Amino acid sequence: MNKTLTTITALGIGCLVAAPLIASTPAEDQAAWQAYFQERFPQVPKDDFVNGVYCIDPVGRENWEAIEEFPPYETALSEGEEMWNTPFANGKSYADCFPDGPGIESKYPHWDKERGMVVTLPLAINECREANGEKPLKYKKGPIANLLAYMAYESRGQVVNVEIPADDPRALAAYEAGKQFYFARRGQLNFSCASCHVANSGTTLRTEILSPALGHTTHFPVYRSKWGEMGTLHRRFSGCNSQVRAKPFEAQSEEFRNLEYFLTYMNNGLELNGPGARK
Amino acid sequence: MLLVSPQLRGVAAVFSLSLLMAPAVADMPDIALNGNVDAGKEVAMTRAKGNCIACHLIPGGDSPGAIGPALIAMQTRYSSKADLAKQIWDPTVKNPDVVMPPFGKHGILSNQEFVDVVEYVWSL
Known part of the structure; x- marks a missing residue:
């Protein structure tokens, strides 16, 4: 590589890598996040995202509504x-x-x-x-x-309203750590949380429809048919880590608490509807 | 981005260049691409192995996912079997944003499973 090209490449990549240093504010992230899912799924009323995959899967929804008649939780x-x-x-x-x-x-x-x-x-x-x-x-x-x-x-019925106090930079740092976790690839399979639940939400992994990330925290704890019992949000985080063949962090570890902080903040304005029932 | 100081940019550039060079160690080794089509099909359809069917439509495969492109007419889409093999070894080389796992680079498949699945996909 000649010198000029090296410099140009270095500068270009430098800009890309440096971008997070002047990243968007949490409020901007939240607006972009919620707008993304509403544009991606224009047929879904915003308050229906709390129902997870059932907001975009009519067949699954029928089964789920039948299950909710006699809730497993x-x-x-x-x-x-x-x-x-x-x-x-x-x-x-x-x-x-x-x-x-x-x-x-x-x-x-x-x-x-x-x-x-x-x-x-x-x-x-x-x-x-x-x-x-x-x-x-x-x-x-x-x-x-x-x-x-x-x-x-x-x-139930309360509205998610996570605050990131402006008077403590450590709060913003915790939020940023959670966000970084969400978008970072990990594990042997090299997936980030966002790989499936942002970029490919609504598409199918075999016959499973990938649920949109918006609304993901509102209904926990959850009775999951796959588990045959109740589980917490961090149990689900842990399962996701394992599925991408990464070593899961501990429930209530700093990593998972920061992830919960970020992911719940993204849902501000949605109603709490836990506990839930899921496949 | 314009707000970033030149010093920061310089630091970031050095850092990212070192990252860029890292994948070189995980380049596809020089292995003979002479796998078995039937064994490769098994790898492609098995969840704990290649599980290609989870994301790709494959002729003859049941309940394919729809995340990646259909695996058809592969020999019109890749200039050589080696080119296809490189893509399966580590698809992030061509597209850093791709979701597909680096099956060779991360050791998801053994070398034998890898050459078998390359043979199978090349045959589609």
Whole structure:
């Protein structure tokens, strides 16, 4: 390669690589993201994206609506309600940690300025337990998914409203880390989350229709037929990592909490509709 | 992009050039492209192997996906079997934004499975 060409190439690539340094603001990202999916699926009313793939798959939707007649997450709801109402050994209960009651999902995830980290609802639940001398719950399935199901149900109809406070650059950094995670290729198969759920949403992988990313966080926890049980959002993240043959991060790791922060922020303005039922 | 300082651009350029050179080590090795069509078909149709059918329509394949182009008339689309093989080895060389996994470069297929699937796709 001659010198001039090398310089031109270097400059060109330099510009490309440097672009993220002056990247768009979260608000611009969110507007572009929501507009992208609305343009890609003009037949879908915006508030229907909370229904995942069923907003673009009429046959799947019929089955799903039939399933919702007797929701597979009902047992989880009643068990979660019982957990909420059962005092800890010290006599206190979840209500002492969450004085506004169980319907508080729209307050999560949020940026905790004092701790300098994203706090999710499952994390807050376990911190409540530990503060009251109880063992923390496992984060992917089981009792925590039941409690989250009950809390999600009590939060239905609330609107996603994640904030990225402008007065703490670390909040923006956490958002950017989540965004980077979403768009970064990983694993032996070299897919990013966006490979399937942005660029190829609505197309088919064999006979499976790839769901649009817009609305992805609103309905968790979820009863997934493939699992035959309830699971949390981070369980799903973990499954996606495995599917692209990457080593999954831990549920409630900083990586997954930041990813949740980014992905939930992208859904601002949509209604919470958890718990959900999915294939 | 115009706001980026020349220093930053220089740093980024050096950094990205080093990235650009990295893939050279994963170039397709010099392997004889003399695979078996039937074995290659098995690789293409099997989920844990090539799973080409997940994204590509293939004549004779059931329930294909629709993410990639149909695998038909391959010999009119690639100048040689080696050219097709390079594409399957690492399609990000021609198009960095492509979704298709780098089947050779990432060791998704063994060399034998790789030459077999190349033979099969070349036959379509």
